[in-house]
Amino acid sequence: MTHAIPPRVVIYVKDVENITGLKNRTARRFLQKVKEHLGKADLELVTVQDFCKVTSIPEDVVRSYLVD
Numbered sequence: 001m002t003h004a005i006p007p008r009v010v011i012y013v014k015d016v017e018n019i020t021g022l023k024n025r026t027a028r029r030f031l032q033k034v035k036e037h038l039g040k041a042d043l044e045l046v047t048v049q050d051f052c053k054v055t056s057i058p059e060d061v062v063r064s065y066l067v068d
Helices: 013-020 024-038 048-055 059-065
Strands: none
Touching: 013 024, 013 059, 024 048, 048 059
């Protein structure tokens, strides 16, 4: 019996780089701005849904850029 691996839920800096074309440091700042906009603490993670809500990028587009 095999279990399917569920799709990734969290957005990382490398994902922001791939989606936006930003360089690493700028992508880190951007992800931090997303956290601030959402009122998340430093240790809280940004989900795909959070990222899509803030950037207005459709979820299917974001998921197509996610790095495994």
